[in-house]
Amino acid sequence: MNTIFKSIPFVCKYNSQVWNGSVTHLINHGSHYEIHLESRSSIRFMIGNYTNGGFVSVPAFNAGSDLASYSDYFWNFERLCHTINTVDAATIAECIRTLYKENYIQ
DSSP states (O other): EEOOOOOOEEEEEEEEEEEEEEEEEEOOOEEEEEEEEEEESEEEEEEEEETTTTEEEEEETEEEESSOOTTTTHHHHHHHHTSSHHHHHHHHHHHHHHHTTTTTTO
């Protein structure tokens, strides 16, 4: 298990709203990643891969969804909007995209 404790900042946008977020913990469990972020709210979620592709699980919200590639913000955002509010969906989708773009997740 590999844990990163440094803050990883990202910027979220939805319609005309813009807000900051940061990853406070990133834990690589080998089979999946556990991510803790701070933004408009504090969210803990997991992402990983399974037979049909990628997934995201947000246990505190009793929510989860399939994911496209980690870099596909729009598809991931749309899928998350079916299970959680749009601000949290945008925050999680941007967090995933940033972590992938910055090579923290693969």
